[in-house]
Amino acid sequence: MQLVFATNNLNKLKEVQSLIPQHIKLLSLKDIGCFEDVPETQNTIEGNAIQKAEYIKEHYGYDCFADDTGxxxxVLHNEPGVFSARYAGAQRDANDNMNLLLANLKEKDNRQxxxxxxxxLHLNGKLETFTGICKGEITTEKHGEKGFGYDPIFKAEGYTKTFAEISLEEKNKIGHRGKAVKLLVTYLKEIN
Incomplete structure (x- = not known):
């Protein structure tokens, strides 16, 4: 079986590849010759994931899956949410995003x-969605060099280290993307 993972984010690709069983060949957007920006214009995380999967199926014909994360x-009414990647502007800079979030939380006690x-997942003409959530808190400053995005300022419940301080294996065990991909993998095993 082969599936396209509709992402240009090499960090996400690496994270997800380590969770997908060997018998499933994972193709990237580059592998299928998709070099344009896949649209993400919905106002929900779920809407963006569906939009990306449908775009690849419609324009390239491949069975695929896409994710969106927020x-x-x-205390910020679930901000940055669907705008997480562009929180500090269209340049999509992780440091700018983290700095803005830390500034917006400066006077706040609740950091949940x-x-x-x-x-x-767009497979065999059917669309399925899988959701993973990881609860935690935002730290007061950045810690760690691993991971990407907001990882240096996010500490999962029950942990003393940020996502940027723990291994990829550990992050995949407890993290949001790992949880969603495990549900995807379980579904793929059930239908095969």
């Missing part, structure tokens, strides 16, 4: 947050 901060990933 960081939802309770959750990462939410929705994976949309």
């Amino acid at each position: 960081l939802e901060v309770t 947050a959750q990462f939410k990933t929705v994976v949309a």
